[in-house]
Amino acid sequence: MFTDHTVPALDVADVTHHFGRQNALDDCSFTVPPGAVTALIGRNGAGKSTLLRAASGLLRPEAGEVRVFGETAGDDSLPRIGYVAQQAPLYPMLTVAQTLALGARLNPRWDAARARRLADDAALPHSARVTTLAPGLRSRLALVMALAKRPDLLLLDEPLAPLDPVARTEVLGTLMADVAERGTTVVLSSHVVADVDGVCDHLVLLVDGRVRLAGEVEAELAGHRIAVGTGSEIDALDDREIVEIRTAGRDATALIRTAGTVPAGGLAWHRPTLEELLLGYLRAAGSAPREVSA
Numbered sequence: 001m002f003t004d005h006t007v008p009a010l011d012v013a014d015v016t017h018h019f020g021r022q023n024a025l026d027d028c029s030f031t032v033p034p035g036a037v038t039a040l041i042g043r044n045g046a047g048k049s050t051l052l053r054a055a056s057g058l059l060r061p062e063a064g065e066v067r068v069f070g071e072t073a074g075d076d077s078l079p080r081i082g083y084v085a086q087q088a089p090l091y092p093m094l095t096v097a098q099t100l101a102l103g104a105r106l107n108p109r110w111d112a113a114r115a116r117r118l119a120d121d122a123a124l125p126h127s128a129r130v131t132t133l134a135p136g137l138r139s140r141l142a143l144v145m146a147l148a149k150r151p152d153l154l155l156l157d158e159p160l161a162p163l164d165p166v167a168r169t170e171v172l173g174t175l176m177a178d179v180a181e182r183g184t185t186v187v188l189s190s191h192v193v194a195d196v197d198g199v200c201d202h203l204v205l206l207v208d209g210r211v212r213l214a215g216e217v218e219a220e221l222a223g224h225r226i227a228v229g230t231g232s233e234i235d236a237l238d239d240r241e242i243v244e245i246r247t248a249g250r251d252a253t254a255l256i257r258t259a260g261t262v263p264a265g266g267l268a269w270h271r272p273t274l275e276e277l278l279l280g281y282l283r284a285a286g287s288a289p290r291e292v293s294a
Ligand SMILES: Nc1ncnc2c1ncn2[C@@H]1O[C@H](COP(=O)(O)OP(=O)(O)OP(=O)(O)O)[C@@H](O)[C@H]1O
Pocket: 019, 020, 022, 023, 024, 042, 043, 044, 045, 046, 047, 048, 049, 050, 051, 086, 191
């Protein structure tokens, strides 16, 4: 299908959603350009799954709008989306072969040869029932189903969590090949920062249902610095935007949002790694429970 590269693949505008009194998403806004590989990062309960469900069109947020390639997320955008929910929903009594056959019947854009190749690459036994597959293989079958649909936007909720390290590398390789061959836009959620380092070119960091960072990984890294020095030297940085300070004895390390220039003096400065950046924000956020007032 034609992709207009001036229109975001995913446009989340002022999205808010509650479950009862629980605030899952709070005024979230960001865009994902076509062809980007975006890490959706957040601690347990941060709102990642809710956001991906809203992007898939399966959950209608109570406020705000989600647009997929310019169309409101819903029935019309569904054919362009491959969505793999956290529990890899599949029919347990079908075999792998029957699952793939069902995919072919239900999806007009189904690529049968690709489905077979991906299933073989994942060493999925064609005659095995889904219920007998180990969690890692079930998750790989769900991914095969999503990729064989030839989606323009792939939404993956914790796709790497059930996989061993070798399978993780293989799945990431498969995803990157799809991005390179088809220009697929990928949004994948994780709470394991190391999983997405070196894979994603964009990030969205959710903290307690709010977007704390969103944009290109390179730009976000360039917009922050780590300062290392004594506690009093770090305290003297009070006019800067300090995200997090950690102390160990007399020494302190601070993650700071800055345009780039750093003051001369005793502090040692360096550009954060992606892990330092994300962990700094996640640690700073703490883990206070969220509730909305009645
Ligand atoms: N169906 C639901 N009913 C009630 N509360 C829900 C429901 N789905 C999500 N929540 C709550 O909304 C908040 C966000 O949940 P969500 O599953 O989106 O977070 P998450 O970042 O995906 O977490 P995890 O990493 O643990 O999967 C949490 O507090 C969760 O308990």
